[in-house]
Amino acid sequence: MTIYVREGTAEDGGFIINNGIHVTKRELEILALIGMGLDNHEAAEKLFVSVNTVRNHIWNLMQKLGATSRAHAIVLAVQNGIIEVKHERSLGTYVRGFDKYVLCILCGKANLIDDYKEGEPKKVIINHVEYEIDNMPKCPSEGCRGDISYTLDWDKVRKHHSEYPEIPEHGVVYDYDIEWFRGY
Numbered sequence: 001m002t003i004y005v006r007e008g009t010a011e012d013g014g015f016i017i018n019n020g021i022h023v024t025k026r027e028l029e030i031l032a033l034i035g036m037g038l039d040n041h042e043a044a045e046k047l048f049v050s051v052n053t054v055r056n057h058i059w060n061l062m063q064k065l066g067a068t069s070r071a072h073a074i075v076l077a078v079q080n081g082i083i084e085v086k087h088e089r090s091l092g093t094y095v096r097g098f099d100k101y102v103l104c105i106l107c108g109k110a111n112l113i114d115d116y117k118e119g120e121p122k123k124v125i126i127n128h129v130e131y132e133i134d135n136m137p138k139c140p141s142e143g144c145r146g147d148i149s150y151t152l153d154w155d156k157v158r159k160h161h162s163e164y165p166e167i168p169e170h171g172v173v174y175d176y177d178i179e180w181f182r183g184y
């Protein structure tokens with residue numbers, strides 16, 4: 001789990017919240033570290049400040065947000081869109097249904113759909129008229145020409161290959177039955 005501090009509109013990258021209260025970037029950085037499990041000493045070390053500075057920042061931030069505890073401050077900051085909590089992709093989160101695996105039928109590799117790289121839009125000329133067409137996200141496997149249209153949901157693959165694991169091994173090439181796909 002990672003906590004990201006969003007870029008605010010205040011001069012220092014912090015946020016101006018209700019009644020013009022300025023929540024500073026530094027206060028939020030400290031809150032994010034605390035939220036990720038660091039204690040005051042560890043947060044101080046990481047940011048090259050004293051432990052007292054960390055305590056003051058947290059205290060000030062709690063007052064500004066109207067929080068009754070550090071945990072409450074984190075929840076309020078998330079609710080207000082100031083910080084963002086991102087879950088790590090892992091087999092555990094896949095099981096809970098957050099992550100989606102797909103199989104590229106050109107290279108046969110199983111990848112997380114999030115790993116597909118954003119494609120560049122390209123220009124095509126048809127009858128002297130130039131069109132810009134969206135390019136599909138690209139398969140992350142090196143040298144593979146596959147895009148998102150060459151993928152199958154892992155769940156669908158498993159329906160025909162129940163011997164395959166419920167969660168594919170990331171980046172592993174599966175001996176995929178292309179004949180079955182043609183009839184699909």
Ligand SMILES: [Zn+2]
Nearest residue numbers: 104107139144
């Ligand atoms: Zn591929």
